[in-house]
Amino acid sequence: MLAPGPQHRFAFGLWTVGHPGTDPFGAPVRPPLEPGEIVRRLGDLGVWGVSFHDDDLLPPGLSAAERQQRLTGFRKALDATGVVVSMGTTNLFTHPVFKEGAFTANDPEIRRYALAKVMRSIDLAAEFGAPTYVFWGGREGVEAMAAKPACEALDRYREAIDFLCGYVRDREYPMRFALEPKPNEPRGDTFLPTIGHMLAFIETLDQPAMVGVNPEVAHETMAGLSFYHGVAQALWAGKLFHIDLNAQKPGRYDQDLRFGSEEVKDAFFLVKLLEEAGYQGPRHFDARPYRTDAGEDVWEFAAGCMRTYLILADKARRFAVDGDIQAALSAAGASDLATPTVGGHTREAAEKLKATEFDPDVLADRGYHNERLDQLVMELLLGVR
Ligand code: GCO
Ligand code: MN
Ligand code: MN
Numbered sequence: 001m002l003a004p005g006p007q008h009r010f011a012f013g014l015w016t017v018g019h020p021g022t023d024p025f026g027a028p029v030r031p032p033l034e035p036g037e038i039v040r041r042l043g044d045l046g047v048w049g050v051s052f053h054d055d056d057l058l059p060p061g062l063s064a065a066e067r068q069q070r071l072t073g074f075r076k077a078l079d080a081t082g083v084v085v086s087m088g089t090t091n092l093f094t095h096p097v098f099k100e101g102a103f104t105a106n107d108p109e110i111r112r113y114a115l116a117k118v119m120r121s122i123d124l125a126a127e128f129g130a131p132t133y134v135f136w137g138g139r140e141g142v143e144a145m146a147a148k149p150a151c152e153a154l155d156r157y158r159e160a161i162d163f164l165c166g167y168v169r170d171r172e173y174p175m176r177f178a179l180e181p182k183p184n185e186p187r188g189d190t191f192l193p194t195i196g197h198m199l200a201f202i203e204t205l206d207q208p209a210m211v212g213v214n215p216e217v218a219h220e221t222m223a224g225l226s227f228y229h230g231v232a233q234a235l236w237a238g239k240l241f242h243i244d245l246n247a248q249k250p251g252r253y254d255q256d257l258r259f260g261s262e263e264v265k266d267a268f269f270l271v272k273l274l275e276e277a278g279y280q281g282p283r284h285f286d287a288r289p290y291r292t293d294a295g296e297d298v299w300e301f302a303a304g305c306m307r308t309y310l311i312l313a314d315k316a317r318r319f320a321v322d323g324d325i326q327a328a329l330s331a332a333g334a335s336d337l338a339t340p341t342v343g344g345h346t347r348e349a350a351e352k353l354k355a356t357e358f359d360p361d362v363l364a365d366r367g368y369h370n371e372r373l374d375q376l377v378m379e380l381l382l383g384v385r
Contacts, residue, residue, distance in 0.1 A: 017041070
């Protein structure tokens with residue numbers, strides 16, 4: 001039950017297990033891993049999918065022969081393991097050219113360069129059959145507020161996504177886009193900072209149906225928001241195309257910790273939500289091993305992400321059949337929320353409702369027993385039920 005397999009649709013980015021442990025204060029602590037080797041090791045662990053930035057698979061500056069060698073090695077590892085490419089994305093943040101932005105750079109030449117880089121990267125992702133293409137706006141933001149008119153920046157952001165939707169349609173790639181919000185880091189403020197901002201932005205696009213979101217645990221948590229509620233709204237809107245799973249302490253820099261290693265109750269309700277909603281997309285881990293760890297521990301980290309997910313999924317199944325929890329849910333009135341309030345508006349219904357006599361004091365008398373319910377959840381998670 002706790003052994004990962006392709007049916008679980010677990011996926012990792014090449015840059016996650018491959019992360020060398022650099023941080024703003026420290027040098028690499030782990031040697032680079034070759035993409036083919038990453039795929040083989042992930043395949044051994046029961047991972048279903050792998051994702052990459054253009055520069056992860058093909059670092060800039062390779063000769064034509066080196067490029068070919070890396071592509072062939074990657075392809076062979078995919079074929080040998082059955083691991084699929086579940087997502088592609090572009091590095092629009094490392095090179096100094098993007099220091100002032102990519103799609104929202106003030107310099108139109110840099111914006112055009114960014115679009116050209118993305119189109120080449122989309123071609124690469126399509127070549128490997130990636131059904132989803134992610135856009136994380138790493139450098140799309142600003143420190144000096146005066147330097148970048150915010151509404152024009154959104155115009156340029158929309159222009160870029162519209163142009164790239166047009167590109168994918170013209171090429172007839174079976175690919176959808178997933179936009180990934182983040183409130184800040186590396187920029188002082190990032191455009192489209194939360195799931196809610198992103199959902200509103202998508203509705204303004206030329207092709208809203210082909211664009212959804214790729215929310216990340218760490219990012220909503222950094223903003224002090226409930227990731228669970230953000231993901232629920234994305235699911236409700238039919239826009240959860242992809243998800244980045246990791247862990248994060250609130251109020252910190254983007255920590256990208258092993259899934260479930262912080263905020264366990266939040267992680268539980270997230271897994272419960274994804275499983276019960278029948279989410280079919282990748283369970284994609286965008287996390288990195290602790291900088292203290294090296295060698296084989298990288299694979300402990302990857303296995304840990306999946307094991308915790310599966311443990312929490314099992315807890316969600318127990319939640320559904322636990323008699324005490326179900327009784328506490330009834331006492332809380334949880335299932336009554338599914339009952340429509342009044343139905344659609346008619347003049348008669350409105351008049352009837354206005355004429356009804358309510359006694360708010362009687363209605364207010366009821367207690368909802370939420371303490372008991374929450375304690376039962378804690379005991380389930382702490383392993384005593
Ligand atoms: C981050 C982001 C990235 C993106 C990745 C894919 O905070 O660094 O989460 O890891 O997810 O670039 O677009
Ligand atoms: Mn991410
Ligand atoms: Mn992140």
